[in-house]
Amino acid sequence: MSVTTRYTDTPPAPDEDQVSPIARKISDIVLARPLSPGWLAALALALALTLVFAVAIVYLIATGIGIWGNNVPVVWAFDITNYVWWIAIGMAGTFISAALLLTRQVWRTSINRFAEAMTVFAVIIAGLFPILHLGRPWFFYWLAPYPNIMSLWPQWRSPLVWDFWAILSYLILSILFWYMGLIPDLAVLRDRARRRAAQIIYGLLALGWRGEARHWQCYETAYRLLAGLAVPLVFSVHSEVALAFSAGNTPGWHSTIFPPFFIAAALFSGFAMALTIAVPLRSVFGLKAYITDQHLDNIAKVTLACGLVVAYSYLVEIFNAFYSADHYDIYTTLNRLQGPYAWVYWSMLLCNVAVPQALWFGRVRRNAAALLIISIIINLGMWLERFMLIVTSLHRDFLPSSWDMFYPTVWDWAILAGSLGFFGLLMLLFVRALPAISMFEMRKLEAEREEGKP
């Protein structure tokens, strides 16, 4: 550990020569880089959208769900679509950080930090939607088992109750995992900061980290333990999201493949979002030496593999409906393929199945601009997929007399756009307030390479 402690063991202000070039380069983005007009413009846009988000939420709470297009029979629409979409984006961050750590994939090192930030922000936003869709969000704590005089007790067999626990524990663990990994880097920022306020803030956050061997020993153990916890947790979260659909009897939802399918779909959209963030991040802040073309190539390969599993699930769903000879399942499938929302289904296939096939080609995988475009198309396709799953099953189920269409209102769009803006705001603040790449892990990787280890 001597190499990695070099820049933290001489408090309070280390000799600048002792700071490794990697740490200097990455921490300078936070400490020394002036605010660029581009970043400020992006921030202004994100702030404006966040304001829209806030207004939409306040108006929703003051008025009620009626401001959305939701109505019987389509009682879930944009709200739950947004929820599933956002929580799925979080999957890749946890997977990159935890699963790739446990399987010793060293290429994760330069992408895990911003992917974890992406996870935390996405899960925070995702967690808002189930609360908002309650109608009376101020009673959301009724989902928790607490002593009360209303004889109120959660139905433990309901996936909606598991939902509450799954999101909560996932959020807590994501934040802990992210923060744990940040501590050594926060100490570098503390030591290199020149302004008093920054020294105090980073100093408090660094929890007195001095880079002692004992610190590192505790750190390594705790980090691996958290990673070991994160992997099953992330599986449970997405299985639970799937069960919220498949445990019910609605045609098109009640399907045993949903839990594994939702995990693959979450990885698919999460890795696509990681690409959407990585490509601009590395070109704006000049990090191409760390987030290399090889990294993008690897992310693209994983995206392609997940996309193939998702395509397999679409196929199996169709086959299973016809194999079952179940009247309602067959109708729902035909309605998806030919009904009023057929354009959503076919757009989804175009975005999630057809377009990602370009990733078979090495030249596409090594072209950052192409990857950016494909990843945005996949993100769009995954949103359409959730919308398709939710709305097509609800709008025409068992009772033709209650069939109806769903039409989004301006508030549906406002809250979707607002959530994107809020996510953008958090990411923009993150890249300027915290190191977007793990400095000490990069340094360690470099030291190992110098020593000739793989």
Place this chain on the structure above:
Amino acid sequence: MSRASVSRLKQSASILAVTALILYLLGMVLAAQRFFPSYLVVWLFCLGISLGAMAILLVHQLTGGAWGVSLRPFLQAAMESLPVLALLSIPLLFRLADLYLWARPETVAVSGLLQQKGWYLDPSLFRWRTVIYFALWLAIAYALSRGLTQDRRNIAAPGHRLGALAAAGLIIYAVTITLAATDWVMSLTPVWRSSEFGLLVGEGEMLSAFSFALVCLGWASRGPLALSLSHDLGNLLLMFVLLWAYLAFMQYLVIWSEDLPGEIAWYLPRLETGWRGVGIIVTVFHFALPFVLLLSRRVKRRPLMLTAIAGSLLLAHLVDVFWQVMPAFRPGDYMPRWSDALAMASIGGLWLAAFLWRYAAQWPPNAAIETPGAVHHA
């Protein structure tokens, strides 16, 4: 392994093959109708090892890793036993009415559901599909086996991987195994369907193949395994166990929570009759016990322990296949019969003979790239 032990291996393989063939003919002649359900169980179990081996080899072509190199000889030989299973499927194809309700015209005539499902569950379509599955599987196995042999004899460029074959092969495997699992197993209960079943069967096949290869590695390597290799193999086995348990439980949970007649038709005979005990055995030995043991770092670093766990998992998988297939023929009666033992000895014996013969055919290996970590002695 020396030249003498290779010829000994070939000799035992041929003795085994002749004995198994005699037993097989005995079973066919003496008790054809009773013999076929047992036949199906053992045939599916052996097919699972061969196909699972093929799938793992394909995955290894994409990912690489020392674990795959050490297991490769056994996986390759298991995959190369596939033609025997293709031949053994022929008698089954002519006795479909003994196995499947939907293949009996008199049953279909009185069942509206079976008539509706006739577009898929039809004897001649079933036979055609089986021919197509085997044609595809044998083609992949042939191409992969050729590539691996060239690799071993250093004919191909060093570091050469069969990436395109692996990707195409895995896609074909995923689709065909889903349909084959529907054909051979799911349709035993014609009213039942589960969209996850193909994944569950495919994963179970890979788990049994991996366990089989681990047992073989324990048998073939006299010297100690490298600790880190043993640890990695243990972790991979743990991953297979977890994934299998996850898929099996999710299928059960989704069906349990909705409690629909057509869906619980699969689980009632398997869990609410005498078969419940077998289900519990599967849960304990296919999941709980190996899961707890494989969490331990010390267990994973003891090759003998690892071999024992893999062996018990392999047996548990056989029980699992038995538990999936047999309740359709013997509702409530879980005791194995002599026909089961006969099928195990004959079909299992034929498959094992083919495996040993293909394994012996790999020698002499190019020692430089063969099985790093595992030390082979004469």
